Amino acid sequence: MTDRFMLSRRQLLKTSAAGAAFGLASAAFPISRALAATATVGFIYVGPKDDYGYNQAHAEGAAALKGIEGITVVEEENVPETVDVQKTMESMINLDGASLVFPTSFGYFDPHMLAMCAKFPDVQFRHCGGMWDKAKHPMNAGSYFGYIGMGQYLNGVVAGHTSKTKKLGFVAAKPIPQVLLNINSFLLGARSVDPTITCQVIFTGEWSLAVKEAEATNALVDQGADVITCHVDSPKVVVETAAGRGAFVCGYHANQSPLAPEKYLTGAEWNWAKVYKMFVDDLVAGTPLPNFTRGGLADGFVKMSPLGPAVGEPARKQFDATLAEMMKGGFAVIKGPLKSNKGAVVATAGQAFPENAIELESMDYLVEGVVGSTA
Structure with a gap:
């Protein structure tokens, strides 16, 4: 996804009342779309996808989903840990129909991902890290991480x-x-x-x-x-x-x-391909996604x-x-x-x-x- 396209999506969210109205409708049907064995999955990176590091590891995991029939992957890179990430998540949900979103950077969780969880209760959000707490956070949120x-x-x-x-x-x-x-x-x-x-x-x-x-x-x-x-x-x-x-x-x-x-x-x-495939398998099967996922070498994470x-x-x-x-x-x-x-x-x-x-x-x-x- 180019910066030019990402900018146009953000502008559309900011300026289009029709886009906001569409969001109310789209938030109501992600689960039914998942149950039909199709799904759109969103990935958000704080840096470039080819950084030879943290972001590339997640992007390689996302790439492993692109060959799965019925799965559409949408991505946005270089998204700062500010309100901009909320705009990106809204864009992926309202414009692309994402029913599962992975905000991969630490600073995306609070308040940004949590705000989107409240706004889109039918969409699943999973954050890379260990910050999700059953006693504090919504059930359409969750976290995953690896023992490295x-x-x-x-x-x-x-x-x-x-x-x-x-x-x-x-x-x-x-x-x-x-x-x-x-x-x-x-x-x-x-x-x-x-x-x-x-x-x-x-x-x-x-x-x-x-x-x-x-x-x-x-x-x-x-x-x-x-x-x-x-x-x-x-x-x-x-x-x-x-x-x-x-x-x-x-x-x-x-x-x-x-x-x-x-x-x-x-x-x-990191072998995020293993983790992302696990989540997507559950999503398309209509199985509840785990809220807290951890694994190490022996688990393939x-x-x-x-x-x-x-x-x-x-x-x-x-x-x-x-x-x-x-x-x-x-x-x-x-x-x-x-x-x-x-x-x-x-x-x-x-x-x-x-x-x-x-x-x-x-x-x-x-x-x-x-x-x-x-x-």
Whole structure:
């Protein structure tokens, strides 16, 4: 969808009384349309669909629906987390007849998606994240997410085998629980290879700020890190900068190997195609959609990028063996005895927190071996 077309849709919503009247009618029949084994599904992205990151991962998931008979996919990219996203959702419902909408960015949920849930009670909305609460939010809303920490642990396994300096680097946006879990998982994966390995983290303070991402990557390489990974919206700048400096890279969100074919080791990717197909199958069958959906590697919600040419045989063997254990279920990255990098005990001997442990959702520490601070 071009910017020109998106603008015309927004203008139509803003200026056409007929469009508003049509909205009252269209909101009444999405479910009957779904029961007829056809549906229009809307996807909204905060950035470009080809960002080699967060938005591309969702767009690839949406693309997997386009070959399904009876399913129409409508998309809009570069939609800010403002009232603009409400206009986009209204457009998809009123003009395109969407009966299921996926606003994929964190800031779309409250108040924007919730406002649309109230306005269009017959339309289903599912938000990427874990914000939906049965006690607080409407039943035509919901959330979905993936446990990707184990993917970062596998990144760490490969990084641990590859590093010569025993210093890894992590470019992160903000010290929120999911980001901290990814940092800790990466370091713990590397320490399963060599317990003396360290990982320095630099927080940029923003989900997408290319200048700071490049500066952070260069600073990490300058300080001896020879394998870099990240948790920002688009890893493109980090991957290209690190590879340009001669460092190896592990990816995140999507497959960035085309950006650095010789330096890309592997990556932790979302597999949203699996999730979106599950929702659409329920929609066209007339089955109530789940309000809270989570899964990890074993569930197919997360996948790993193919191992790159620089990955040696010992790394491949440990990677494959660890992945096989994870696929059995119950694998715990965070387990005791384990301390934070400030010396506090975060897991006692025999204590383990599997990926779905509620305690991980309030993580506020960096583990021993991570150089950096959450403050």
